Amino acid sequence: MALAGNSTILRRTDISEEVSGVPPRPEQLGLDAANRMTASLLPADDTPGVPSADAGPRLPKYYQVKRQLLELTAALDPGSPVPPERELARSYGTSRTTVRQALAELVIEGRLLRMQGKGTFVAKPKVAQPLELASYTEGMRAHGLHPQTKILDIGYVTADEPLAELIGVRPGGRALRIHRLRLADGEPMSIDTSHLPARRFPGLRKQLERHRSLYETLGSAYGIQLAEAQETIETVLADPHDAQLLEVDVGLPLLLLSRHAFDVTGEPVEWAQSWYRGDRYKFVTRLRR
Secondary structure (H helix, E strand, O other), rough: OOOOOOOOOOOOOOOOOOOOOOOOOOHHHHHHHHHHHHHHHOOOEEOEEEEEOOOOOOOHHHHHHHHHHHHHHHHOOOEEEEEOHHHHHHHOOOHHHHHHHHHHHHHOOOEEEEEEEOOOEEEEOOEEOOOOOOHHHHHHHHOOHHHHHHEEEEEEEEEHHHHHHHOOOOOOOOEEEEEEEEEEEEEEEEEEEEEEEEOOOOOOOHHHHHHOHHHHHHHHHOOOOOEEEEEEEEEEEEHHHHHHHHOOOOEEEEEEEEEEEEEEEEEEEEEEEEEOOOOOEEEEOOOOO
16 A cells, blocks of 8 residues: 655747738738638627636536535535435536536545445544544544454564664564554544564564554553654555455545654654545644744
8 A cells, every 4th residue: 555746837928929011912811801700700809719807717517516516515414415426417417427526526535425335425524633642542532433443464574674673673583563454433444554573562462352452552561651753644545455445435545654653761662554544534733833
């Protein structure tokens, strides 16, 4: 299974007409007459190919429909169904293709939720997650949501050199890999993959079968107190596997968080990566100077 863009430099070339003062050739007279005829068909204050000074930028049709949909959904409660494409196209006097493009952008922005086989609905407000060293369980509870965790896979893997350095084991040593699906009030929110040094946390695999919160288990069973972490945020697109787990469209933007966590002694505890739904999450932090 994060946004960069290419920049393009656009240059405008001025086209100037040169007046030479030389009398027109006979063959040019016919062309001039044709030009005068064309000009006479245009409004007096218009110049061919040049928009009038007070004309605003022309908005794409789908964008006009998008703004109308925003007005429509603003009056609806979260979870309310949006009318079908055919009905919207008829109401707005446009094609279903145009409506579909407007709906797709609103889904990507997290304003609408598309559920396969059910339709499109007004989305819930995004979860505003503070960037802090807290567990997923703690974060969801702080928002009044019921957190759930499904362990997709848990087992031991051989640590290659980069992973070994991250979790403080020798290359070729064992690491415990935990692959989980996170939900809130029954709705899929993120996919997490954590790696921890296996020798440091014996029996952690069995502990997690009883206690779903990793950080709570580390604290209660092993006396580990997390002190700091380095975290990076990128954007990626949901591949078919991610999309199926998160119940979203393939290609939906996801927020990828990579976290390297340490305890109070400075020893590495966890290397984790989490793929959050971009339509359901936004991250908040406080900056001080």
